[in-house]
Amino acid sequence: MTGDVSSLEDLLAALEEASAHLGLTAQARTAPVRSFLAGPPVVRVVGPPHAERAAVAECLTSDLPSAQVLEAAPAVPDPEPLWDVAVLVTPADRALSLIEERFIADAAAGHRAVLVLVSRMSVLGDERAQAEARRELERYRLGPLLKTRQIPWFYLDESPPVCDAALAKRINAVALREGGHQRAARVFLMRQTDELIQASAGLLDARRAELDRFSALQTQLGAQRASVYESVRTSVLAALDRLRSDEEGLYGSVDAVMNMTEAWLDSNGLIPWADVEYPLRRAQTALTAGLGTLVANCASTLRADLGRVARMLDEGLQELGLRPAGLPNIAVTWALPALEESMARLREADPSPVLSAVRQVMQQRLADAQRKNRDKAADPAKESGQTMRLTKTTWRSGGLPPGRIPSASASVTSPKGCHPLRRLTKRGKRRCVPPCCSSSTPILSRASARCWA
Amino acid sequence: MLQFLDAYFEPRIREVLGLAEEWLSRAGRTAVEDALAEIDRALGRAEAELTERHAWSGAYSRLLTLRTAIG
Numbered sequence: 001m002t003g004d005v006s007s008l009e010d011l012l013a014a015l016e017e018a019s020a021h022l023g024l025t026a027q028a029r030t031a032p033v034r035s036f037l038a039g040p041p042v043v044r045v046v047g048p049p050h051a052e053r054a055a056v057a058e059c060l061t062s063d064l065p066s067a068q069v070l071e072a073a074p075a076v077p078d079p080e081p082l083w084d085v086a087v088l089v090t091p092a093d094r095a096l097s098l099i100e101e102r103f104i105a106d107a108a109a110g111h112r113a114v115l116v117l118v119s120r121m122s123v124l125g126d127e128r129a130q131a132e133a134r135r136e137l138e139r140y141r142l143g144p145l146l147k148t149r150q151i152p153w154f155y156l157d158e159s160p161p162v163c164d165a166a167l168a169k170r171i172n173a174v175a176l177r178e179g180g181h182q183r184a185a186r187v188f189l190m191r192q193t194d195e196l197i198q199a200s201a202g203l204l205d206a207r208r209a210e211l212d213r214f215s216a217l218q219t220q221l222g223a224q225r226a227s228v229y230e231s232v233r234t235s236v237l238a239a240l241d242r243l244r245s246d247e248e249g250l251y252g253s254v255d256a257v258m259n260m261t262e263a264w265l266d267s268n269g270l271i272p273w274a275d276v277e278y279p280l281r282r283a284q285t286a287l288t289a290g291l292g293t294l295v296a297n298c299a300s301t302l303r304a305d306l307g308r309v310a311r312m313l314d315e316g317l318q319e320l321g322l323r324p325a326g327l328p329n330i331a332v333t334w335a336l337p338a339l340e341e342s343m344a345r346l347r348e349a350d351p352s353p354v355l356s357a358v359r360q361v362m363q364q365r366l367a368d369a370q371r372k373n374r375d376k377a378a379d380p381a382k383e384s385g386q387t388m389r390l391t392k393t394t395w396r397s398g399g400l401p402p403g404r405i406p407s408a409s410a411s412v413t414s415p416k417g418c419h420p421l422r423r424l425t426k427r428g429k430r431r432c433v434p435p436c437c438s439s440s441t442p443i444l445s446r447a448s449a450r451c452w453a
Numbered sequence: 454m455l456q457f458l459d460a461y462f463e464p465r466i467r468e469v470l471g472l473a474e475e476w477l478s479r480a481g482r483t484a485v486e487d488a489l490a491e492i493d494r495a496l497g498r499a500e501a502e503l504t505e506r507h508a509w510s511g512a513y514s515r516l517l518t519l520r521t522a523i524g
Contacts, residue, residue, distance in 0.1 A: 014519050021512030056507050190523045200513045207507045247466050306488045326493030338473040346465040
C-alpha cells in the first residue's frame with residue numbers, strides 16, 4: 001500500500017488489494033460500504049421494543065423524509081455499524097441498561113453521533129414524581145454516563161413532544177456534520193480490517209511452520225554436504241591405498257615366484273610351470289582389477305551419497321508441498337583421459353618375457369641336476385648321500401637377473417613320503433611344508449595337489 | 454625379475470598413481486562441488502517458490518498499515 005490512503009475510496013481499494021493477496025474476497029466486505037456511501041443519511045433507532053422505539057422511528061421517518069430510518073436492538077459490537085446518527089430510546093424505569101450503556105460507550109469510543117431519548121416517564125407517577133425521578137436519573141444515570149461523552153438526552157413525554165421537527169432538524173444537522181458517512185464508513189472498514197488481520201493470523205502460523213521446516217531442511221542438507229565430502233575423501237584414500245597395496249603385492253610376488261621355482265626344481269619339474277608363474281600373474285591381475293575399480297568405486301560412492309542427499313531434498317520439498325527437484329540421478333563427470341590411457345598402458349604390461357626367461361634358466365638347471373643325479377647313480381661311491389643345495393650363489397650364477405633371492409634352500413632329494421619341498425623348522429627338525437600353507441605361494445594346481453596326496 | 458619390474462611396471466604404476474591422485478584431488482573434488490552446487494540451486498529454487506507462496510505476508514503488513522490509516 002503506497003501513497004495517500006486517507007480518503008475512503010483509497011482505503012477501500014487498499015483493503016480489496018490486501019484481501020486479494022491473502023486469497024480472501026473483499027467484495028462482500030466493501031460492497032455495503034460503497035452502497036452506504038452512495039445512499040442517504042442513515043438514522044438508527046436503537047432500544048428495546050417496549051421503549052416506544054417503533055413510535056420514535058415512525059416519527060423520525062415522517063420528519064426526515066430524506067433520511068433512512070432503521071430500527072434495531074442495542075448490541076455490542078454493533079452488527080450494523082453503517083449509520084450516521086443513533087437515537088437510543090431507553091425506558092425511564094430502566095434507563096440505560098447495561099447493554100445500552102455499553103452501546104453508548106462503544107459509539108462514543110468511535111466518535112459516533114448518538115442522542116438519547118428517555119421514554120415512558122409516565123410510569124414513574126404524576127408530574128411531581130416525574131420531576132423528582134428526572135432529577136435522580138440525571139444525577140445518577142444520565143449525567144455520569146452521557147455528560148462526560150457530550151451526548152445529549154431528551155424526554156420523550158415532554159410537552160410539547162420532543163419528537164418533532166426540532167429534533168429532526170438536530171439529527172439532520174448531526175448527520176450533515178458527519179460529512180458524508182465518513183465516520184460510519186471508517187468504523188466499518190476498521191472492523192473489516194480487524195477481521196482480516198485475525199483471519200491472517202492462522203495463515204501466519206502456517207507460514208511460520210513451513211519456514212521452520214524449510215530452515216530445518218537447509219540445516220540437514222548442510223550437514224549432509226560435509227558428509228558427502230568426507231565420504232568421497234574416505235573412498236578416495238581407500239582406492240589409493242588399494243592401488244599401493246596391489247603395487248606392493250606385485251613386488252612381493254617375486255619372492256613367491258622364486259620359492260615356486262625351488263619347488264619346481266625339487267619336484268623334478270612335476271609341478272606345472274603355470275603354478276610357478278601364478279603369484280606374479282595373480283598380483284598383476286589384482287593390480288589390473290584395482291585399476292578397473294579405482295574410479296568406479298569413488299564414482300559409485302559419490303553417486304550413492306549424492307542420491308541420498310537428493311532424495312532427502314525431494315522428501316523435504318514434498319513435505320512442504322513444493323515441486324521435487326528430481327536430482328536422484330544427478331550426473332557426475334568422471335572423465336580424465338590421461339588417467340584412462342595410463343591405466344590402459346599398465347594393464348597391457350606383460351611379464352611373460354621375463355617369466356619365459358626364468359623358465360628357460362630353470363629348465364637348464366633341472367637338466368643339469370638330472371644329469372648329475374644320473375652320474376651319481378652310475379658311480380654310487382661318489383658323493384653318496386649328499387644333497388645338492390641350491391644356494392643364493394647358485395641362483396645368481398644361474399644367469400637370472402639380479403634381484404631378490406629366496407632365503408630358504410631346498411633339497412632336491414626328498415625323504416620318502418614327503419613333498420620334495422622341505423624347510424627346516426626353528427628347532428632344526430624337518431617337516432613337510434606344503435606350498436599352499438605359505439602365504440606367498442598360490443594354491444597348487446590339481447596335478448600338484450595329487451602330488452601331495 | 455625385480456629389475457624387470459622396476460623397469461617395466463614401476464614407471465607405469467607411478468604414472469597411474471600420480472594421475473589417480475590428481476583426479477581424486479582435483480577432478481573428483483570438482484565433480485563433488487558441481488553436484489552439490491546443483492543441489493544448492495534446487496534448494497534456492499525451492500526457497501524462491503516458498504517465498505512466492507507466502508507473498509501474502511506483504512499483504513498482511515499492508516493490512517496493519519491500513520488499520521493505522523483508518524484509525
